[in-house]
Amino acid sequence: MKKTILTIAAHPDDEILGCGATMARLAAEGCEVHILILAEGLTSRQDTRDRKSNLKELSELAQTAVLAGKEVGAKTVEVLDFPDNRMDSIDRLDIIKVIEKKIDEIKPRVIFTHNKNDLNIDHRVVCDSVITACRPLPDQTVKEIYFFEVPSSTEWQIGSSSDLFLPNYFVAIEDKYLQKKMDALKIYDSEMRAFPHSRSLEAVKALATWRGASVGHNAAEAFSVGRIFVS
Ligand SMILES: [Zn+2]
8 A cells, every 4th residue: 555654753864763764665665755854953962052053054954854865765854943952842732733734734644753752852742742643533644653763862761661662563674775774874974973872874784683683584673553543
C-alpha cells in the first residue's frame, strides 16, 4: 500500500537518525514522504538565545535539512523556528496547532516521531504534542504512529524499564537504504560527532547492525509502536 508518511522531528538530523533508512525505503516503494522539523537546532549552544546573530547558520542548517531530506527521498521538508532545547518554554497548544495544521495539509496515514522518554526535552515535548495532534477523532487521517530512537538522546535517558525505549517494530533496511541514511548524515556533518560518541557514523551503523541482528537480519531501524488502527 502506498502511504503518505509524515516524519515529525524536533531538530535537524533527528529525522535521519531516527528513520532515515526507513524513509528511503518507503519513498523507493512509492510512498509519499514528508518531513516537519520543529526547532531550529542551533541556539542552545549559546548562553542566551540570540537568533539574530545566527541567521546565516540557521538558514544554512535549514538548507542542510532540505538536502538531507532529499537524499532519503522526501517530497517536502519544512523547518520551523521553535527555540532549540527550550520547547518546554512554549505554550504546548501553539506547538500542537502547528502540527495539526501540517497534518491537515499533508493528510498522512503514518507518523514517525520521537520516543516519549528521550533525555532531550524537545523530543519529549514533540512526542506529547504529536500524540495530542493525532488523537483519534472520527476524521483523523493518521492511523499509524511509530516512535523512533535518536542516538545521544534515547539511550542517554535513565529510568525504570517502563520508561525506556522498547523496540517492537523493526524495518529491514537493505544496504542501499542504509547507505542513503549514512549519506544524509554526512550532509549533516556539523551535527555528527567522532566515535565513540553515540551520534557518530560508526555508532549509527553499529546500531543498525544490532537492530537488524535482533530480528535475524543484516540491518534494521527499530521503532516502538504508538498506535496502529486498521481501518
Ligand atoms: Zn534532537
